[in-house]
Amino acid sequence: MELEMATDNFNTNRILGQGGQGTVYKGMLTDGRIAAVKKSKLVDESNIEQFINEVVILTQINHRNVVKLFGCCLETEVPLLVYEFIPNGTLYQYIHETEEFSITWEMRLRIAIEVSSALSYLHSTTSIPIYHRDIKSANILLDDKFRAKVSDFGASRSVTIDQTHLITRVLGTFGYLDPEYFGSNQFTEKSDVYSFGVVLVELLTGQKPIRSTDAEEDKSLAGYFLLAMKENRKPKEEEIITVAMLAKRCLNLNGRKRPTMKEVAFELGGIRAQKCEDIDLVGGNFETGSSSTGRILNAVLFL
16 A cells, blocks of 8 residues: 555654544655655544545645645545645744744744634635634644644534534634633634634743643633733834734634634734844743843733
8 A cells, every 4th residue: 555655554753743633644655745644543433524524625725824635545444644744843843842943033923924824715715614623833834944834624614605603512722712612612713713813822922822820720821811911011012012912802702803814814914014123032032132122021921
């Protein structure tokens, strides 16, 4: 079988990552392309359904910031999906785990623009609107030029143009979940906006979505961020504060008051168009040569 050969019989040394749906292996196809092969973890109906759903969704998508599906094999003992290989891992790894390489503020802003562009495309440009339903930094891959690629469409759903929400059991990742969705089981396009808002705060602060307080209680990053904004602890740098205010709007507890992803993408593009100071973030900290460093640390990183 070609995919067994491509992955050296699914050798553990080829594992790129593991998740709820299965394991992803690095492989070399017969045409020379390097690919990522996702192998289903269990042979059960729900897992196969998710794999088929991902195939159906990805065949409707053509966007430079969405991972490309090369093909699939659903007739084997366990389903297999074959994607383009994205070499630089996940955004989560670079924000929270990698110390050797720091992502500059300019890179972070560009990644935010690319992800928002992909989500705007899913919500309003495809022939049938698509809700991603699991936006998080771990599902944003970075290619060889650190361009963002949105991945993992197993939980995604397409909706009719006149359909405003999905009634479904709650799926997603704690810390990124829209509180309205969690309380009502109604997922809307604004639920994706909320999840993106959390990613935006991760990019701004370098903090994880769930963090422990001194009392060792898990608290969401979104909650901390909204409290900090309410208390007016804001950086003076115009560009960063503008992004922070946009993130605050994305995290509005009232979904109707959140912007659409099209509006978010437009606003982020406008922010980037303005001439800005390049600010490096290392280990979640802003580092500049100006006296504003302390103000930014106290304002944005609400430790």
